[in-house]
Amino acid sequence: MFETLTPPPADKIIELMAQFRADPREDKIDLGVGVYKDPEGRTPVMRAVRTAATRVWEAETTKAYVGLAGDAAFNAAMAKLVLGEAHDPARTASVATPGGTGAIRIAAELIRNTAPGATVWMSDPTWPNHPAILKYLDIPQTSYRYFDTTTGEVDFDAMMADLAGVQRGDVVLLHGCCHNPTGANLTADQWLAVADLLGDKGALAWIDIAYQGFGDGLEADAFGTRLLAKQLPEVLIAASCSKNFGVYRERAGVLMALSAKGTDRDVVQGNLNTLNRVNYSFPPDHGARLVSTVLDSDDLRADWAAELEDVRNSMLGLRTQLAEELRRLTNSDCYDFIARHRGMFSRLGLTPEQVATLRKEHGIYMVGDSRINIAGLNAQSVPVLARAIAALDG
16 A cells, blocks of 8 residues: 555755754754744743643643543633634634644634635735645635735735635635734734625635734734624634744644624534544643643733743844844845834745855755744844845845
8 A cells, every 4th residue: 555655745844954954054044944932042931831831730630631622711711812802702612723733724624514615715925834734625725915025015905906806605814913924914904904805705714823922912913813803703713822832842722713693603613523523532731721821820921921022022123133234234125124024934035046045155044935034043143144145136
C-alpha cells in the first residue's frame, strides 16, 4: 500500500526553518517563523501562565476526560474575551479545539456538512493553511483581492468589488485582526461596510482571530468580530490562544458558532460535539485550563493583560524603528506602511529574488513572498535589516 505514496509538497516555512538552523553564520536573523520572540530571541512563558500552571497542578485531582466540547469554563471565558458585550449565550455553541488550526478544521467540516455547495471566499493573500484545509476537504473556494503590494495597504475597493460576487449561502473568511501575512487591517468604517454587504448577500461570516491583543489592544482588536456578531444572524469564529497567551505547544483554541435567534442552539452544539468526537474524540485540556485560570482570576488576568500590552508595544516600537530607518536610508516614504501595520507580520513587497539575496548575502531569512515576523527583530537587528533592504536598490 505505502509504495503508492508520493512526497507531499514541502512546507515553505518548515523548510525555511531548516535552512536557518543549518546556516553557520552567527549574525543570521530569523524573520520567518510565526512565533513571538522577546529582545533576547526567546519565546517566554508569560508570568500569569506560569502562575496558573502552578495553581492548576496544585488543584488538579484527575486526568479524566472533561467532555466532547472541552471545559465549559474555558469556552465561556473565551467567548467573553472575544465577543465582550456581543456575547449571547443563547446563540453561542462552542467547542475547545487543538489550537486555532483545530477550530478552522472543525468549522470547515461544519460548513461542508451543512452547506456542501457553498463557496468559501478568502483574502488574497491569506494564511496558507486556510486554502490547504479547504482543498483537503474538497470544499469549493475562491479569493477576493485584499492587499495592494504597491502601497502596502488594504485594497478595499477591489475587495468590495470582488465580494459583490458572493452568493447567498456562501462563506466569507475574514481575519479578525493583525492580518496574516500582510499586517494590513480593515478600518472601523470598512468593517461596517463589510458587515452590510454580508447581511445584504445572506452570506455566512467566518472569522479567524488568532492575534487578539497584538494589534491595537484587546478591545480594539475585537471590534470587527463583535460587530459581525451583533449585526449578522450567523457567524463562525475560530480563536487561538497560542499567541496572546504564548501557549503554542499546548494547542488551545476554540470554535464558536453563533446562530440566528429561533435556531435550536443545542442542535448546533450537538453537531460541534460530534465533529470533535470523530476527529480526536476529546479536545486537549491543559492549555485550555491555563487560559481559563488566567481569565477567571482577577490578579492573573490583570498581570496577563499588562504583559500582553508590553508585547504589543514592543512590536509597535520595532515597526516604528524599522520604518524610520528605511525612510532615512532610502530617502523615501515607501516603507512607511510598516509602522501602520499591526500584529507580528508585514509583507514588504520585495521580489522572491530580493528575498533570496537577503538570505544569501546577509543571513536574513523571511518567507519568499517577503512576509516578515516583526517580533523576530530587536533594536540591534533593525538597522541591519534596514541597511540590507536599502542595499537592494543600491
